[in-house]
Amino acid sequence: MNSAQPATRPAQSNVMAVSPSPASPPVPAFEASKVCVWYGTKQALFEIDLTVRKREITAIIGPSGCGKSTFLRCLNRMHELVPSARMEGKITLFGEDLYGATVDPAIVRRRVGMVFQKSNPFPTMSIGENVIAGLRLNGIRDRAFLNEQMERSLRLAALWDEVKNELHRPGVSLSGGQQQRLCIARAVAMEPEVLLMDEPCSALDPMATAKIEELMQELKKNFTIVIVTHNMQQATRCSDQTAFFYMGKLIEMDSTAKIFSNPGQKQTEDYITGRFG
């Protein structure tokens, strides 16, 4: 497990963030400071301070309604789709402010891809068209490049061998697990820097889930991954860092091994041992 930096424990705060030591290395993928989100008058997130490290898998766990999906959507500005949503605070992507006045959300979303809980390949497109949909609809016309990206992305998503002879078939004709890998291929075709996954396996059977978890380990070599999951075993199997959210607050964040063997906060321990939640 990567837990190179020791956790700092501010005495008063109930937040544990893993801060890089002074001589530290790479710029973190995401740095969230004092992020608050309201839906209308209801506050969903309270002053979240969180760091996502580059080329690692960070899992966000917590009971339903704790704000983990809301937070995930802040990372690619998808929460803005809800008209009543409002965010305060700062989120940077490799050092750049995601919410700057001149920043176009569409550009953010090209750099930060997303895979959803229920797989959603476009119904009017074939498998091949689905993979390159993002590229094509963003104006890329070079056929050769598109084909190359299609194959590359399908290979990255461990789907190429299964569909290489059927690229013209409709995207929705695949099985659930294959559809989800198709959506992953579609997302990685855009060559994002980060991949966000919102409970990607919750609608899949154990075998399909295992394939996607294996896929995540491969993807980790090139992408930073943030995954929201309510399956704690998945978090323990897949992730390097785990953040525990509860009622809109970040309760604790640390290396996965530490969180699941000896968490620092009682609430975390109660949740992961199944005493509430």
Next chain:
Amino acid sequence: MPATHILHNFDNALEQLRNTALMMASLTERSLDNAMAGLFDRNSDRCNVAIADDEEIDILEKTVDKEGYEILIRFQPVASDFRHVIAAMKLSNNLERIGDAAVSIARRVKKLNAHPVLPEVKLLEPMYSETIAMLKDALRAFTDSDVELAMAIKPRDREVDAMNRRLANAFTDEMPKNPEQLRGYLNLIFIARSLERVGDHATNIAEDAIFAKSAQDIRHTHPAVPAKP
């Protein structure tokens, strides 16, 4: 941990595991007590009881392990729950060894009792009382999750080791003075060594208790010897 699990079966299983382990502990203590009482009171009947009880101790070891495996498979415990299950399984292992030591002592005591009394038997009393106290404290530290009490046991073990060495020397010195009782002295040396083993196992139990409570693994480290009272 005050709160209970949402799955009450999980709580029941943990409770069951704990009870089985505690039953094994009290049985083991009793066996050791019977074996040594057999020595000091020259009562071979109590030795026979100790030897007979070992069978049940062995069964309980298997029961604890079985209950532990089932909890691991069924409930996939994490954090403190996980540490407690592992610690209970290790406890049963150590207790079984203590049980074997008690049997070994009991057998030797029966042989000793068949021969004229050796005054040197009394020399074992301090070592035994310290050893049994260590065992009791280790078990209490385990059941009460008392890390401080557990930490204090390791230094006591070094003292018990020292006692063993002194006793071995003392008995060895007596051998040439009383050659017809040679076997007797040898048995005493072996009994002392068994007690020393019991001390080691008590230390292991204490270390496991610390791990269960605080996730610290202090095995193979060397804490300072506490000042003698």
Next chain:
Amino acid sequence: MNEISAVRARGDQHRYRKAKSTFVAGLCILCGVLVVTPLALVFGYLVIQGASSVNLDFFTQLPKPTGEVGGGMANAIVGTFTLLALASLIGVPLGIFGAVYLAEYGNSRVNWWLRFSSDILNGVPSIIWGIVIYGIMVVPMKGYSAWAGGVALGCLMVPIILRTTEEVLLLVPQSYREAALALGIAKWKVISQIVIKTARKGIITALLLAFARVAGETAPLLFTALGNSFWNRNLSQPISALPLQIFSFATSAFDDYHRQAWAGALVLVSFVFLLNITVRFLTRKGA
């Protein structure tokens, strides 16, 4: 408990209940038949009256002058299609873009007013449209015209297309929009390339339904297109349409015109029928 076992014990009631069941089923079937009957009667009557007159002449010839036998309604048929095309120029863009606005943009207050207005407009009697366009277009242009007819029919089309298209767009699952937006695609492209493409079958049926409804409208055309016994060469001139021609012929004094009116009615009803069947076909399950 006693009551339940009493109910269970009532075995002899079985025959009575069965009879009751059959009676009610029979009533339902009867009602179903009663509903379909007028349609069958109307169509049957039209077929009887008009089928013999539906011949090649009908589709290719212009109406003969009053009194003369023969001729057809070729110009009326072409005129109907022309008016539908003109109406589409207004109805389709306004209807579809309005629906896109309602489904994809807008806030709830504006949308409420939009839908409300659309529903009211839907209920406006078509003759009112005729009179309004008369005042707005026919009078200033100093003449009846195909344009005016097209505009009147177009205004009639807008609420139908708008509401149906909006419903169809709302049926497109939000997950596709999210998936597309998450790829960094601009919103307008998401709507045109993903949402509308996914809903295209529904949109086409919405258009067909609007055509079917509007093709048979007579009242607005009375005040705008007026009707024409000859081919329309200039869209600023009056134009003939099937309903108009049927009206004109049916109310005339001449038997031959009556005969042709029956044929026209049959053709018009068949056309509407055909559109509806096409809609059914396109929206069948598994298509």
